[in-house]
Amino acid sequence: MTDDAPEALLRGVKVVLLGSGTALSMFGSILGEQGADVVRIEPPAIGDDLRRRGPFADDESLTWAVAARSSRSVTCDLTHPEGTALAVRLLSQCTIVGECLGAGRLDALDALPTLRGPRVVVRFSGRGYAGPAAAHEAPELVALAMSGLLSLTGQPHRPPVPFGVRLAEQLAGVSGATAALAALLDATPDDENRPLLVDLATHAAALRLTEWTVAAYDVLGTQRQREGNRPSSVAPxxxxxxxxxxxxxxxxxxxxxxxxxxxxxxxxxxxxxxxxxxxxxxxxxxxxxxxxxxxxxxxxxxxxxxxxxxxxxxxxxxxxxxxAILADAHLTARGDLVVVDDPTIGSHVQQAPHPRVIGAMPVIPTPAPTLGQHNEQVWCEEVGITTAELARLRELGVV
Known part of the structure; x- marks a missing residue:
């Protein structure tokens, strides 16, 4: 969630994130940077896995500082019956759900049949929620390999080279945000008020980037090869x-x-x-x-x-x-870099929210939350449990 501003296009839209991962975080960041209220449900005590991914500044993850900005954090044990019931109450208040719990986990919570509130649930996974290999893991490198994209990167005489960033997972997050926003435009009535379920597979997001590779093989029998920095279709x-x-x-x-x-x-x-x-x-x-x-x-x-x-x-x-990026006059003039006042790491420069309305300077993202920072605000003020009940659940390790 960004600071209140007229450019916040998704003001009033509440998003709840279940699970962890780069794709889910990119999904939440994009929506949050456009003004949505993004709430992350994290496991008590340990929190999101991204909190433990380096590099670190005084034991605080810079990965988390960027990936989790513009969101709020609550803790809840989704494996505990009381935790499940509490989470469902929050989910019933939101517009969009992003989920990356692993194959079958959300169904095991018995949450989907009872949800009456979210317009769309975007389910992130490596191989998708359908197909004979759906239960197998497919993190970034595996997804790139499956998609055929990895076969195209690198020099012809060398092994394939993965990208320097988690491209497939971040693209999956962008695709998920696009699907969620498209769902919000769907005026088709659902008599049972059930959410639209979106299957967002990392490998499929990467496959979409392979341009004409599959079509050329199917029509012409052409096996596209790695070409390094000098493609065979354009020169110089x-x-x-x-x-x-x-x-x-x-x-x-x-x-x-x-x-x-x-x-x-x-x-x-x-x-x-x-x-x-x-x-x-x-x-x-x-x-x-x-x-x-x-x-x-x-x-x-x-x-x-x-x-x-x-x-x-x-x-x-x-x-x-x-x-060079920090010294680039063009990026500075456009506002493509912003200073985020992070209370745990300190003020530092990050990429500005993107895209943004023409003529508007970027809204500064709110810093990544500390673990459970918004427990009382969300569970008590918004979901409606008492502070005494919150204390009891905390004592049980549910929150």
């Missing part, structure tokens, strides 16, 4: 190294971009070179044109290459690490 395109040792991305595949690039290189003669006249010609001689660009880049400073490319309109970008 690569990550080149400057005289300063920096990596820079340059794209000159289209006729327009190629003309801009050769102008930056002072090599207009390349426009009439029979090897490079058309896009197809450049693809046929991909290594040759990429090598020419590489030689030009490696003979110049990063600043000089950047200046020449940008002056001529050629697509260019430095490969940015965190120091």
């Amino acid at each position: 395109l690569d990550v080149y190294v400057t005289a300063d040792g920096d990596h820079v991305a340059i794209v000159g595949g289209s006729d327009a971009n190629f003309a801009r690039l050769v102008k930056a290189m002072d090599r207009n003669d390349l426009l009439t070179d029979e090897r490079f006249v058309t896009a197809d010609d450049r693809v046929a001689h991909g290594d040759e044109i990429n090598d020419l660009v590489a030689s030009w880049v490696e003979a110049r400073s990063t600043d000089d290459v950047e200046r020449r490319c940008l002056e001529c309109g050629a697509p260019f970008g430095r490969v940015a690490g965190p120091a």
Whole structure:
């Protein structure tokens, strides 16, 4: 939940998260950053698994600080009958439920048949809730492998290389948020007021990213291969190294971009070179044109290459690490970075909420909650149990 602001598009929408994981947290973050009231139900004492994922600052997880922002935390033992009953009371008040408890766990709680309140329940899992392999785990790397996406990343002569971030799981979270919002637009009546159930499998989210891979194999028998930084369908395109040792991305595949690039290189003669006249010609001689660009880049400073490319309109970008991101004037001017005042870690910079309304500066996310920080607020003030009952449940280890 972000601070109250007119740009909070989902103000008044309550979301409850059951379980843990990157996909579920991304789902909650996206909704919370757009103004929804996101409540995480965590196990008492130990909390969400993401709290134990590094890196750490004074024993506090920076993974948690980013993943759990814009949400509230309550504790409840979902394996205890009184915990289940308490959770169902909260679920009946919400609009959206996100769940990642593992195959069959939510059904085992007997919660779904009694829910009369949520419009949609998004169920996250590695392999989905249907199919012969649904019960088997599929964390990020396994999901990437299953989807075929992993087979496309890396150099042709080397083993597949996973991404540096949990791409498939985060995409699953984004897809889940999209599905939940689509469900809110569904005006189809349900006489029994049952929630719409969405099956969100990590491997399927990654499969959706594989573009034409499956279609080309089915129609043409083409087995798509790893191609590294130089794809077989466009040239020149690569990550080149400057005289300063920096990596820079340059794209000159289209006729327009190629003309801009050769102008930056002072090599207009390349426009009439029979090897490079058309896009197809450049693809046929991909290594040759990429090598020419590489030689030009490696003979110049990063600043000089950047200046020449940008002056001529050629697509260019430095490969940015965190120091460069923090120093980027464009990102700063747009408000793509925000300072979050976290009471446990201290004030620090994070990515701004995205997307946002044009012309509006980003709303600062509320910091990630401490374990059970909102127990009294949610269980007593909103669900309606007494403080004495909360104390009794706490004594039993239910909350």
